[in-house]
Amino acid sequence: MKNLLILFSLMLSHQSLACNDWQKTDLRHYELQAVEIIKNWLDRLESKYQVDMNSVRNRSPRNTQSQTEMAAGILMCSQKVLEKGFNYQCTNSTEYTAITMPLFGREVKISDVGFWRLHHPAKVAVVLHESTHKCGTNDAIYFKDDERPRNHGFYGWATIASTYEVWALQGLCIPGQDCD
Numbered sequence: 001m002k003n004l005l006i007l008f009s010l011m012l013s014h015q016s017l018a019c020n021d022w023q024k025t026d027l028r029h030y031e032l033q034a035v036e037i038i039k040n041w042l043d044r045l046e047s048k049y050q051v052d053m054n055s056v057r058n059r060s061p062r063n064t065q066s067q068t069e070m071a072a073g074i075l076m077c078s079q080k081v082l083e084k085g086f087n088y089q090c091t092n093s094t095e096y097t098a099i100t101m102p103l104f105g106r107e108v109k110i111s112d113v114g115f116w117r118l119h120h121p122a123k124v125a126v127v128l129h130e131s132t133h134k135c136g137t138n139d140a141i142y143f144k145d146d147e148r149p150r151n152h153g154f155y156g157w158a159t160i161a162s163t164y165e166v167w168a169l170q171g172l173c174i175p176g177q178d179c180d
């Protein structure tokens with residue numbers, strides 16, 4: 001609850017500016033690269049990890065059998081979110097790199113201070129992270145560079161946005177199978 005209040009105040013605070021043309025162009029580029037990454041993961045979840053994509057497609061991401069199926073459902077949803085594209089606001093916040101309201105709307109705030117200094121793959125990973133929030137993930141924990149996705153408290157690894165960000169940087173792996 002406390003985290004949600006902080007999120008709401010961060011969403012409302014700080015000067016929001018329309019992103020300029022090159023920022024918009026670059027952000028669209030990152031979205032489309034994230035789509036290609038997700039398509040590749042979905043192929044591998046089906047071929048390597050034997051996820052039944054038809055059964056995932058016909059259920060809500062939260063109502064799947066395993067966390068691997070849940071991840072596939074979240075990724076199918078994220079792909080649609082990214083193909084449609086976000087409505088970006090560029091801000092001067094020092095408190096986040098990028099932030100979005102979970103589940104609702106299309107707005108993502110991008111920090112001029114944090115985001116544009118990241119290297120290219122990290123920018124794509126952040127955009128992908130934000131897209132999973134629209135599909136039900138939480139910020140239960142931020143996995144650091146040397147950490148692998150895992151469960152955290154009540155949150156399963158598939159419902160943590162950082163799982164997908166780490167995958168984008170380090171490659172897809174399934175906790176309990178080949179992640180550890």
Ligand SMILES: [Zn+2]
Nearest residue numbers: 129138139161
């Ligand atoms: Zn997040």
